[in-house]
Amino acid sequence: MTNNTDLINPKLWISNYGDLLYNYAYSRLSSSTIAEDLLQDTFVSALKSMENFRGDSTEKTWLFSILKRKIIDYYRKSSTRNEISESKYKNPFKEDGFFEGHWDNNRGPSNWSNAADGQIHQNEFQAIMEMCLALLPEKHKAVFVLKVMEDIETNKVCKETGCTASNIWVILHRARLQLRECIEKNWIDE
Amino acid sequence: MSNNSVLKKIKNGMMLSCDTATLLISKREFEKLSIIDGLRLKMHLTNCNLCRRFEEQSSEISTHIKDFSNIENPKTLHNLSEEQKNKLSKLIDNK
Numbered sequence: 001m002t003n004n005t006d007l008i009n010p011k012l013w014i015s016n017y018g019d020l021l022y023n024y025a026y027s028r029l030s031s032s033t034i035a036e037d038l039l040q041d042t043f044v045s046a047l048k049s050m051e052n053f054r055g056d057s058t059e060k061t062w063l064f065s066i067l068k069r070k071i072i073d074y075y076r077k078s079s080t081r082n083e084i085s086e087s088k089y090k091n092p093f094k095e096d097g098f099f100e101g102h103w104d105n106n107r108g109p110s111n112w113s114n115a116a117d118g119q120i121h122q123n124e125f126q127a128i129m130e131m132c133l134a135l136l137p138e139k140h141k142a143v144f145v146l147k148v149m150e151d152i153e154t155n156k157v158c159k160e161t162g163c164t165a166s167n168i169w170v171i172l173h174r175a176r177l178q179l180r181e182c183i184e185k186n187w188i189d190e
Numbered sequence: 191m192s193n194n195s196v197l198k199k200i201k202n203g204m205m206l207s208c209d210t211a212t213l214l215i216s217k218r219e220f221e222k223l224s225i226i227d228g229l230r231l232k233m234h235l236t237n238c239n240l241c242r243r244f245e246e247q248s249s250e251i252s253t254h255i256k257d258f259s260n261i262e263n264p265k266t267l268h269n270l271s272e273e274q275k276n277k278l279s280k281l282i283d284n285k
């Protein structure tokens with residue numbers, strides 16, 4: 001029988017996976033302090049459950065699965081603290097008149113092709129994306145991260161964050177409109 | 191009812207607003223739309239340049255998100271500081 005210690009070596013966790021786990025957490029939490037906290041929790045849980053590790057997955061996949069659970073836990077807790085508040089962001093559509101619901105003047109999508117034709121700098125895009133994510137209202141961010149970034153089932157996302165099967169699309173819609181506009185302002189206009 | 195609001199009613203019955211069209215675009219990424227919604231969206235996109243742009247950009251954003259969600263081949267942007275590494279190493283060693 002294989003001994004767990006052959007498959008797992010905690011002494012190498014930081015050097016082998018530290019940056020990967022941290023980067024993953026940071027991109028979803030927009031905060032170095034919270035990312036670091038979740039990494040600590042991840043390692044503590046991993047050390048506790050080491051005996052149950054059967055080597056069905058790699059050590060790396062196993063650590064990531066623990067971190068992913070910590071991210072869900074974090075957003076469940078933050079969602080109970082935060083109501084879906086009226087965010088300051090105003091949807092980019094006309095609010096009345098004959099063209100109600102149409103793109104508001106100057107707030108429709110600009111042409112990105114100039115920026116997209118050249119090499120898209122992945123790192124630059126990620127940096128702007130993270131900055132824009134950080135600006136989302138907490139509850140919108142929770143739904144966006146769990147549904148779009150973590151690709152979790154709709155029912156489960158709603159259970160964790162308290163959204164409903166119908167308003168989840170409205171939340172994601174608002175989050176996406178805000179993100180798109182923020183990216184356009186910060187990336188395309190440069 | 192004024193003439194204007196009658197016209198608006200007719201228009202809204204037949205055509206999606208950009209607001210609803212973009213909501214359906216976001217939703218479609220995760221769920222199949224009803225046949226009616228699918229058709230109305232298709233019709234809207236045929237006529238609306240800005241929503242077609244939104245559709246393209248939205249899928250571009252999703253592609254980028256998937257790229258940096260990939261744990262096998264990540265484009266690492268944030269690294270732990272030496273101080274953070276030491277702190278975490280200590281935590282692991284002491285357990």
